[in-house]
Amino acid sequence: xxxxxxxxxxxxxxxxxxxxxxxxxxxxxxxxxxxxxxxxxxxxxxxxxxxxxxxxxxxxxxxxxxxxxx
Amino acid sequence: xxxxxxxxxxxxxxxxxxxxxxxxxxxxxxxxxxxxxxxxxxxxxxxxxxxxxxxxxxxxxxxxxxxxxxxxxxxxxxxxxxxxxxxxxxxxxxxxxxxxxxxxxxxxxxxxxxxxxxxxxxxxxxxxxxxxxxxxxxxxxxxxxxxxxxxxxxxxxxxxxxxxxxxxxxxxxxxxxxxxxxxxxxxxxxxxxxxxxxxxxxxxxxxxxxxxxxxxxxxxxxxxxxxxxxxxxxxxxxxxxxxxxxxxxxxxxxxxxxxxxxxxxxxxxxxxxxxxxxxxxxxxxxxxxxxxxxxxxxxxxxxxxxxxxxxxxxxxxxxxxxxxxxxxxxxxxxxxxxxxxxxxxxxxxxxxxxxxxxxxxxxxxxxxxxxxxxxxxxxxxxxxxxxxxxxxxxxxxxxxxxxxxxxxxxxxxxxxxxxxxxxxxxxxxxxxxxxxxxxxxxxxxxxxxxxxxxxxxxxxxxxxxxxxxxxxxxxxxxxxxxxxxxxxxxxxxxxxxxxxxxxxxxxxxxxxxxxxxxxxxxxxxxxxxxxxxxxxxxxxxxxxxxxxxxxxxxxxxxxxxxxxxxx
Numbered sequence: 001x002x003x004x005x006x007x008x009x010x011x012x013x014x015x016x017x018x019x020x021x022x023x024x025x026x027x028x029x030x031x032x033x034x035x036x037x038x039x040x041x042x043x044x045x046x047x048x049x050x051x052x053x054x055x056x057x058x059x060x061x062x063x064x065x066x067x068x069x070x
Numbered sequence: 071x072x073x074x075x076x077x078x079x080x081x082x083x084x085x086x087x088x089x090x091x092x093x094x095x096x097x098x099x100x101x102x103x104x105x106x107x108x109x110x111x112x113x114x115x116x117x118x119x120x121x122x123x124x125x126x127x128x129x130x131x132x133x134x135x136x137x138x139x140x141x142x143x144x145x146x147x148x149x150x151x152x153x154x155x156x157x158x159x160x161x162x163x164x165x166x167x168x169x170x171x172x173x174x175x176x177x178x179x180x181x182x183x184x185x186x187x188x189x190x191x192x193x194x195x196x197x198x199x200x201x202x203x204x205x206x207x208x209x210x211x212x213x214x215x216x217x218x219x220x221x222x223x224x225x226x227x228x229x230x231x232x233x234x235x236x237x238x239x240x241x242x243x244x245x246x247x248x249x250x251x252x253x254x255x256x257x258x259x260x261x262x263x264x265x266x267x268x269x270x271x272x273x274x275x276x277x278x279x280x281x282x283x284x285x286x287x288x289x290x291x292x293x294x295x296x297x298x299x300x301x302x303x304x305x306x307x308x309x310x311x312x313x314x315x316x317x318x319x320x321x322x323x324x325x326x327x328x329x330x331x332x333x334x335x336x337x338x339x340x341x342x343x344x345x346x347x348x349x350x351x352x353x354x355x356x357x358x359x360x361x362x363x364x365x366x367x368x369x370x371x372x373x374x375x376x377x378x379x380x381x382x383x384x385x386x387x388x389x390x391x392x393x394x395x396x397x398x399x400x401x402x403x404x405x406x407x408x409x410x411x412x413x414x415x416x417x418x419x420x421x422x423x424x425x426x427x428x429x430x431x432x433x434x435x436x437x438x439x440x441x442x443x444x445x446x447x448x449x450x451x452x453x454x455x456x457x458x459x460x461x462x463x464x465x466x467x468x469x470x471x472x473x474x475x476x477x478x479x480x481x482x483x484x485x486x487x488x489x490x491x492x493x494x495x496x497x498x499x500x501x502x503x504x505x506x507x508x509x510x511x512x513x514x515x516x517x518x519x520x521x522x523x524x525x526x527x528x529x530x531x532x533x534x535x536x537x538x539x540x541x542x543x544x545x546x547x548x549x550x551x552x553x554x555x556x557x558x559x560x561x562x563x564x565x566x567x568x569x570x571x572x573x574x575x576x577x578x579x580x581x582x583x584x585x586x587x588x589x590x591x592x593x594x595x596x597x598x599x600x601x602x603x604x605x606x607x608x609x610x611x612x613x614x615x616x617x618x619x620x621x622x623x624x625x626x627x628x629x630x631x632x633x634x635x636x637x
Binding site for chain 1: 089423
């Protein structure tokens with residue numbers, strides 16, 4: 001992204017945040033699998049698949065935009 | 071339903087679990103860490119105020135659209151969608167897309183080639199210090215007020231939604247924003263706006279997905295709305311707009327097309343320095359032209375996470391939301407619809423993500439306003455009028471101090487936000503005061519070389535004065551609503567559109583009249599500032615896909631298709 005300053009791309013930070021959030025949300029979804037929260041459509045287990053999506057996206061961004069990669 | 075209702079009987083909308091709190095804390099830690107990391111790169115004034123002018127089109131484009139995707143907008147427009155229906159999407163489509171494309175293709179080359187640091191800076195080059203000074207002072211006033219609005223809104227939302235102490239929210243958010251913007255300047259603001267963009271999308275996208283599953287798709291949602299609110303049309307964009315009595319906003323298509331599309335929208339997206347500053351950070355002219363066009367595609371999609379949740383609220387919530395000034399204990403106001411929908415569908419983890427997105431949006435809103443304020447104060451007020459020839463480091467230091475002082479003033483102004491039907495009405499009123507007439511001044515200066523220095527200043531002044539006058543007259547005596555809006559039914563949003571249209575017309579008429587009786591500047595002084603005297607560099611593109619104008623056309627075609635689909 002930056003040429004003059006060689007700053008770590010913002011996409012890497014996006015990846016880090018999503019990776020951490022994805023893992024947390026995925027496992028919290030698994031933990032509540034047998035006793036889902038009192039929300040509408042809780043039976044769809046949205047935290048599990050949404051957490052998995054965030055994890056995959058985050059890992060992809062971290063890999064693609066890791067510091068030092070030209 | 072009833073699980074969601076169970077959450078509402080407490081004194082707050084939602085309860086955060088340990089997982090949710092961890093998600094919020096991680097966000098704060100990351101943004102502070104990014105701020106400290108970027109501090110080392112913000113050494114010169116161009117670094118601090120314009121992020122070194124080295125952002126790619128994508129980063130500048132996302133920051134550009136994200137600067138207008140704060141939580142104030144999210145909550146306010148979701149509330150407006152509940153109140154007015156899909157007509158609220160006009161503010162994302164005709165109220166944004168044509169103006170973004172116009173900025174990218176027509177105006178950005180002038181901003182960029184003139185190497186100005188700000189919009190008032192362009193006015194100084196084009197018209198001289200009078201118009202520039204007026205614009206800089208009104209903009210500084212507006213941004214700091216907006217920063218205060220963001221701060222106050224965040225504190226109120228956190229109090230209502232989470233039960234957090236009002237003062238705690240203000241102090242924590244101010245300190246965090248102050249640290250990371252003072253450290254990294256526009257670098258920090260842009261990085262956090264891009265983070266916020268992703269957070270908001272992934273924090274809010276589950277609401278329309280799960281909402282449409284619950285209602286059985288778009289047609290199921292429409293059927294439920296008709297069932298819950300028989301005889302009212304909340305799901306058509308243009309159809310009910312042939313007469314003010316046919317829609318809940320009390321607006322005719324003239325006000326939307328000319329007031330919103332040609333005045334407010336053009337003014338906001340092309341001359342509000344808060345958003346233009348993001349594009350000025352682009353690394354070259356092509357990136358600067360592409361950035362707002364890239365932003366236009368994302369802007370077109372935002373109704374999915376803002377307007378649709380408001381409509382779904384009409385369809386699935388088992389109670390009716392109320393205007394803010396009519397809420398009784400145990401009831402909820404329009405602007406609560408997004409947190410209510412979040413509480414309806416999101417349990418631990420996802421709730422933390424949604425709340426973090428809201429917090430990030432509020433803080434990005436504050437950061438955007440404060441960084442723009444620091445730039446305009448330093449470049450357009452402090453340097454020309456108070457200290458002209460200081461070393462560059464002095465202006466960087468001034469920018470950092472401005473950030474802190476701006477936040478302190480914001481805290482004071484936060485409590486100025488008082489009665490308003492909804493938060494966005496207040497914001498629209500501000501836009502109408504300053505932004506709509508400014509567009510008239512800037513665009514006439516760019517397109518007509520004859521416009522004189524005094525015409526620019528007097529046109530802008532007349533536009534602002536007329537805008538404030540019309541606003542006050544309509545507030546003091548509702549009789550004036552019929553006069554200025556051609557209908558007594560016009561709601562505050564519709565009034566703001568008419569007010570902006572009249573102020574733009576006033577600005578243009580005064581500018582033309584004064585131009586005709588005053589002496590123009592020599593052509594040689596206007597090279598690089600006026601369309602007919604500027605040679606915009608033509609770049610060689612390898613294929614059509616690299617041409618900004620191609621993507622501008624695609625954006626406009628998609629925009630037209632959306633109007634037809636939801637007509």
